[in-house]
Amino acid sequence: MKKFLLTTLLFLFLVPQTFAEDKTFKLNIFHNDERKVRTLLNSQIKYANKLNFDKFIATYDKGYQNGDGYDLDIYSKLVKELWENYDNIKYGIKIKDITFEDDGTAKVTLIEYSHADIPVTKRMSGVLSSEANSIYYLKKIDGKWKVTSDKIVSEVTSMLYGEATELDIRLSAPQEVTPGYEYTASLEFIPPKDTFAIASIAKDKVEYPQKQAKEVFRKLPDDHILERLFIANSDNANEYVIASIGLTRADIKDMSIKLSLTGFGYQIIRVNVVDKPKAEKTEEGTDVKDR
Numbered sequence: 045m046k047k048f049l050l051t052t053l054l055f056l057f058l059v060p061q062t063f064a065e066d067k068t069f070k071l072n073i074f075h076n077d078e079r080k081v082r083t084l085l086n087s088q089i090k091y092a093n094k095l096n097f098d099k100f101i102a103t104y105d106k107g108y109q110n111g112d113g114y115d116l117d118i119y120s121k122l123v124k125e126l127w128e129n130y131d132n133i134k135y136g137i138k139i140k141d142i143t144f145e146d147d148g149t150a151k152v153t154l155i156e157y158s159h160a161d162i163p164v165t166k167r168m169s170g171v172l173s174s175e176a177n178s179i180y181y182l183k184k185i186d187g188k189w190k191v192t193s194d195k196i197v198s199e200v201t202s203m204l205y206g207e208a209t210e211l212d213i214r215l216s217a218p219q220e221v222t223p224g225y226e227y228t229a230s231l232e233f234i235p236p237k238d239t240f241a242i243a244s245i246a247k248d249k250v251e252y253p254q255k256q257a258k259e260v261f262r263k264l265p266d267d268h269i270l271e272r273l274f275i276a277n278s279d280n281a282n283e284y285v286i287a288s289i290g291l292t293r294a295d296i297k298d299m300s301i302k303l304s305l306t307g308f309g310y311q312i313i314r315v316n317v318v319d320k321p322k323a324e325k326t327e328e329g330t331d332v333k334d335r
Contacts, residue, residue: 077189081142085137085152085154089135092135108191112281122252135158137155140153150182159173159174162203168205168206170204172202174202201311206306207291208307212233215245215287222317225275229274231245231269236291242290246259246285247286250283250284261288283314
């Protein structure tokens with residue numbers, strides 16, 4: 045959905061000579077199917093940035109199902125909900141590789157981007173940003189390429205407000221885990237000077253409708269690292285790890301203390317749950333001692 049509008053080469057044009065004789069232009073010439081696949085993916089970014097829902101959904105096959113198990117009906121609802129709440133998101137892509145199979149299918153690896161400015165109040169604004177490494181699967185149906193499936197290999201999304209937009213937030217967890225297996229998620233950032241920081245790390249399954257993860261806020265430790273131990277679900281559903289951050293500053297005047305919210309936000313990363321050989325399982329949601 046997040047695609048940059050790239051120039052598509054329809055014909056080989058004669059490139060005019062430049063004023064400097066030692067400079068030349070280089071053209072990338074794609075064969076017919078590759079050109080059509082690129083055109084389709086690039087059209088998605090155009091339609092998404094114009095909020096043209098009908099034309100955007102028309103680029104998907106009716107039998108579409110993505111790596112999270114969403115069919116075209118659920119995916120369409122997600123797109124509508126997103127665009128109704130955030131109509132100023134700008135999308136982009138960088139296509140890394142395209143491969144074709146003899147059965148008329150194609151596999152595209154790409155990087156997806158999105159960005160939006162989110163005003164909150166006159167004194168505080170926010171920024172939404174996302175980047176994902178994805179794989180798209182396409183098939184030629186009745187002579188036209190359609191997206192039949194896609195999966196996200198890795199993903200990080202941030203929604204930050206106020207002073208939180210200036211933080212260097214490092215949220216980490218494994219890209220892949222096995223159902224029922226234990227894994228650790230960690231959050232690290234250095235708060236602004238004279239600021240009191242609280243944070244939480246939670247997780248939830250990727251599902252529709254999405255449930256709100258339970259947050260347990262803690263004071264950020266002195267070494268600025270917060271960790272938590274999780275157990276991957278046994279339903280083969282992919283998961284989100286969600287970090288929540290709050291920043292406050294104390295104003296002391298006339299023997300009274302006033303706490304002011306200076307920033308807050310969220311960062312979300314994906315953990316894909318993939319079947320592997322069975323191993324010992326432990327209890328879900330066990331906390332690791334904050335370091």
